[in-house]
Amino acid sequence: MPGSITVVGVGPGADEHITPLAREALSKAEVVIGYRSYFRFVDELIPRDCERVEKEISEEDERAQIAVGLAREGKNVAVISSGDSGIYGMASVVHLVAAGFGGAEVSVVPGVSAFIAAAAKLGAPLGHDFCSVSLSDLLTPWQTIEKRIAAAAEGDFVTVVHNPKSAKRYWQLSRLKEIFLSSKSPDTPVGIVRNISREDERTRLTTLEKLNPDEVDMFSLLIIGNSETIAEGGKMVTPRGSKPVPPQSASEAARLIYDDSFDSIDRSLKMSDLLSVGEREAIRRCIHTTADFEYKDIFYCSPRAIEKWSGALRGGEIVTDVRMVLAGVSKRLLEKTGAKVFCYLDEPESLRISEQEGITRSQAAMRVAISRHPEALFAVGNAPTALIEIADTLAKASGGQSGFSPLGVIGAPVGFVNVEQSKARLEAAAEGVPYAVIRGKKGGSAVAAAIVNTALGFDEDAA
Structure with missing residues (x-):
């Protein structure tokens, strides 16, 4: 009898962000597979007799293939993913691999995404239409990413920026800033959260004009406001909509x-x-x-x-x-x-x-x-x-x-x-x-x- 695969979003890092449904899925797993660094977030939730398969950050396809293979052998497998597994996570990878091999049932347990947790720390920057863009060009051509950046800026979306920078990707954030400044006010609020919900978490507010890419790294997440976003009292807030003055006549x-x-x-x-x-x-x-x-x-x-x-x-x-x-x-x-x-x-x-x-x-x-x-x-x-x-x-x-x-x-x-x-x-x-x-x-x-x-x-x- 075939087993099953549950792709579990374990949140951005803090224990309180792991949902009850995620805890239950991990408690029932016979095998847990994931990036080795993520195991420290869920170590106490995994049964002692549960098999662990720890892989490196670039081995997503291999993790999915192992999960499908074990499920076909009858194992109940949990694949852990940080944040929400459906947002830049393992859910899509596992679904595609399972569809290719067949014979494995896949379910997804939602989790608290890093950008949702970051938004809560900053105030309420996602109060109106927003979009998310990753600056990583490992899987997406930069030309496509740049088109999406331009569309987000022109459309006046609140924009969440994932993977803003790495050792090899040192220039893309500067290009994003240039594109946004061509369509948006230099005073547009920008929130930066580093290591969200972890011990060394840091948050700060700046503006689009004053955003310094040298102060951002791969552990940072940015939220750029729209034309109505305000920054007051250390908080960043986007109104749910324009508030026109009621006409008198x-x-x-x-x-x-x-x-x-x-x-x-x-x-x-x-x-x-x-x-x-x-x-x-x-x-x-x-x-x-x-x-x-x-x-x-x-x-x-x-x-x-x-x-x-x-x-x-x-x-x-x-x-x-x-x-x-x-x-x-x-x-x-x-x-x-x-x-x-x-x-x-x-x-x-x-x-x-x-x-x-x-x-x-x-x-x-x-x-x-x-x-x-x-x-x-x-x-x-x-x-x-x-x-x-x-x-x-x-x-x-x-x-x-x-x-x-x-x-x-x-x-x-x-x-x-x-x-x-x-x-x-x-x-x-x-x-x-x-x-x-x-x-x-x-x-x-x-x-x-x-x-x-x-x-x-x-x-x-x-x-």
Whole structure:
């Protein structure tokens, strides 16, 4: 009759961390197999007549093979593993070897993992999502380990670092620190526990920036906090979740969502230092409106156009090509600045001109608007023909053929027909006139409105 194998997690070292189930499994074993150094933790729990097989630290496969062989002979075998045997331990090794040979029943007794014990000593650093990574490249290629490190840092996980250093692995922890600092604050708390639950146990807190790899060895375990982890009174604590201030009103709740959205954009967005404050804010608003980070590359405006429009729009006029752009302009900012918005798409005169001259209603409406508001800010978010009308009129103005002198032009029509050409015509014709354009086929009413709102609210955003 075949025997059995029980893989027993015996905790990180202290007697109080050995569970009752682990004690029972050891008391019933006929053979105990393990790394020789681990026997000192369980020596008094092993029956006197029990056979002991003590192996070296690198002989995991051999331990598993011996266990399977003895179990097939009918022995009840216990394989001891420090911490929890399923976490960087012997459980997976024994299961795989047993599956290969067959004929051996395997069960696993969970134990207190070293990182769980270390977390308790540090305070409560694992209060939210966390992950664990081993820096040992004996069984895993370093390229894979580095990808996992980068993912942990970018994902803002609390990160447990096992096997941070050894005599041969002296540089990996420095590389981990470099990767984490590229995504996380230098003040991120870091807890270091050495020889957890043993006589010479030591714990200390530092920060990611001050972490000194030379002060860490193979007996150390690190826990790196997330963006909300705090270190106070010698303890490291990660809240179970963000604690938003309860909104006092619906508008305040909307503002919290609005601010969180921009915070998310700012964490992912890297912009050139050569851009003006106005350009940066316009790009942020375009991305917020579309959830499309390509706007960082396709938004262009003449030097300081947003800043120039900002002051001039107090009591000023804005013309839009369609009502969707008009609807997207912030009513609050209009009231604050005293600016007014006009759209002549449904104006009888626009309909008449469209029919008489065989042009689109949008183009006709823009012709009406130009005649009535020659000094307004013009925002086009839909119709390329409206933008072409503006560009052609600007070209005539530069030749002294019209009195058109707008505050500026926003060219953001969207689509496939005449869209790119209309934007190119604007850039060619807008000599001396501040303008903003979304290059390529993208754009839209919401984007045009977002750029208008950038100018209207620039003083708020800059503050």
